[in-house]
Amino acid sequence: MQSVVITGMGIVSPLGHDVELFWNGLKAGRSGISVIDHFDVSGFGTKIAGQVRDFDPEALFGRKDARKMDRFVQFAVYAAEQAVRDAGLEPERVDRERFGVYVGTGIGGITTLTDNMEAYQQRGPGRVSPSLVPMMISNMAAAQISIRYGAMGPTLSPVTACSIGNTAIGEAFRLIRSGEADVIIAGGTEAAVHPLSLASFGNATALSKRNETPERASRPFDAERDGFVMAEGAGLLVLESLDHARRRGARIHAEVIGYGASSDAYHVVASHPEGEGAFLAMKRALQSAGVSAAEVDVVSAHATGTQVGDLAETIALKKLFGDQASRIPVTANKSMTGHMFGAAGGAEAIALIQSLKEGVIPPTINLDHPDPACDLDYVPHHARQAPLNIGLSNSFGFGGHNAAILLRKAEF
Known part of the structure; x- marks a missing residue:
C-alpha cells in the first residue's frame, strides 16, 4: 500500500x-461570527452567521467565468487554486x-436555484437561465476544478451532509493508498448562508439566537449552548502518494494514516445519543492506521454547539479512549468559525495539520460554563502548546453520516 501525504492546502x-x-x-x-448583512434578517429569530467577507469572484476569475459559477463553486475553485499553488503542483506534468x-457540498447552489425560481415566478419560463442546472448541482465544484486542471482521474462529489470534507479526504486517501491514483484534490465547500436555509434551520430550533453577542454565540460543550451558528467557505487539500510527492520534490505538510466511516442508523437529524456511530468511525480510523487510541495526541471535535450532539461526541470519545479520555x-x-457544513471537514483538517506542524492546539472559545456532562479537556479560551x-x-x-480521519506529523 502507498503512503499518502498532504502537500497543499487552500481555505476560504x-x-x-x-x-x-x-x-x-x-x-x-x-x-468569525457576525450579524448577517447581505440580506434582510429583520424577520428571523437568528440573525448571525460566519460570513465570508471581502471575496470578489469577478476580480479572481473575471466577470464572464464568475457569472457561470454559484458561490459554493467559486469558493471551491479559489481554495483549489491556493492548494495547487501551495503544493507547487504543475498539473500539466501530472499523469492526467x-x-x-x-x-463535495451539502446544500449546493441554493442561491442559483432561488434566483431562478424568482425569475420564473415573476417573468415566466423564458427568463430561467439555461445554466441553472449546471450551476446548481452539487458535483459542479469538483467538475469545475477537474476542467481547470485537466484532471481526468476519478472525480467524486460525496454528499454526506456535514461530514463531506472528511468523507472526501478519506475516500481520496483510500484510492491513493490502493495505488489507483497519484494526486487528488479533496475537501468540501458550502455557501448556504441564505434566507431559505436560515429560515429552515431556525424553524427547526437548531440555531443559536445570541444575536446581541454574535462572537459569543457558538459555544461547544458549554452548559448554556443553544444551537449551532451557520457558516460558509471551502477547505481543500492536495493529497499525493508519498512516492509521487518525493519524485517531484514536494514539501510535505502531513501524512494521512487512517480513515473510518459509519452510519448512526438512528435518526435523520439527531445524533445517536450514545455516540455509537461516532465511536465506530473513530475506531475504524484507528484500525485502518494500525495505531492504538493511546497514540492519539489531539482531537479536533465535530462539536457544533448543540445539546445532544456535543454530549454524544463526548460519550463516544470516552468510549474510544477509556480511562485515558481526560488526558x-x-x-x-x-466555536470560532461557526458550522461551515460541507466545508467544515476540510477546514478543520487544515487546522489540524497546522497544529501538528507547530505543536499548538487552538482553543475552544466561549466555554465559560462547562457542561458537567461534557467533562473532557476542551482547551478552553486560550491556545496551548504541546508535543x-x-x-x-x-x-x-x-x-x-460519520467520518473520521487520522493525520500524522510529517517526518519525511
Missing part, C-alpha cells in the same frame, strides 16, 4: 481566505488519468 473562511490568516485567527481565539478531484486535548474550531504527532478529526452529518 469567515476568518480569512488563506491558510495563514485562518490559522492565526484560530490560534488567537478570534470569532491518475489525477482526481473529490470535492486527550479536544478542540472545537466551530503533537498524531491527530484525529471528526465530522458528523444529518442522516447519521
Whole structure:
C-alpha cells in the first residue's frame, strides 16, 4: 500500500481566505461570527452567521467565468487554486488519468436555484437561465476544478451532509493508498448562508439566537449552548502518494494514516445519543492506521454547539479512549468559525495539520460554563502548546453520516 501525504492546502473562511490568516485567527481565539448583512434578517429569530467577507469572484476569475459559477463553486475553485499553488503542483506534468478531484457540498447552489425560481415566478419560463442546472448541482465544484486542471482521474462529489470534507479526504486517501491514483484534490465547500436555509434551520430550533453577542454565540460543550451558528467557505487539500510527492520534490505538510466511516442508523437529524456511530468511525480510523487510541495526541471535535450532539461526541470519545479520555486535548474550531457544513471537514483538517506542524492546539472559545456532562479537556479560551504527532478529526452529518480521519506529523 502507498503512503499518502498532504502537500497543499487552500481555505476560504469567515476568518480569512488563506491558510495563514485562518490559522492565526484560530490560534488567537478570534470569532468569525457576525450579524448577517447581505440580506434582510429583520424577520428571523437568528440573525448571525460566519460570513465570508471581502471575496470578489469577478476580480479572481473575471466577470464572464464568475457569472457561470454559484458561490459554493467559486469558493471551491479559489481554495483549489491556493492548494495547487501551495503544493507547487504543475498539473500539466501530472499523469492526467491518475489525477482526481473529490470535492463535495451539502446544500449546493441554493442561491442559483432561488434566483431562478424568482425569475420564473415573476417573468415566466423564458427568463430561467439555461445554466441553472449546471450551476446548481452539487458535483459542479469538483467538475469545475477537474476542467481547470485537466484532471481526468476519478472525480467524486460525496454528499454526506456535514461530514463531506472528511468523507472526501478519506475516500481520496483510500484510492491513493490502493495505488489507483497519484494526486487528488479533496475537501468540501458550502455557501448556504441564505434566507431559505436560515429560515429552515431556525424553524427547526437548531440555531443559536445570541444575536446581541454574535462572537459569543457558538459555544461547544458549554452548559448554556443553544444551537449551532451557520457558516460558509471551502477547505481543500492536495493529497499525493508519498512516492509521487518525493519524485517531484514536494514539501510535505502531513501524512494521512487512517480513515473510518459509519452510519448512526438512528435518526435523520439527531445524533445517536450514545455516540455509537461516532465511536465506530473513530475506531475504524484507528484500525485502518494500525495505531492504538493511546497514540492519539489531539482531537479536533465535530462539536457544533448543540445539546445532544456535543454530549454524544463526548460519550463516544470516552468510549474510544477509556480511562485515558481526560488526558486527550479536544478542540472545537466551530466555536470560532461557526458550522461551515460541507466545508467544515476540510477546514478543520487544515487546522489540524497546522497544529501538528507547530505543536499548538487552538482553543475552544466561549466555554465559560462547562457542561458537567461534557467533562473532557476542551482547551478552553486560550491556545496551548504541546508535543503533537498524531491527530484525529471528526465530522458528523444529518442522516447519521460519520467520518473520521487520522493525520500524522510529517517526518519525511
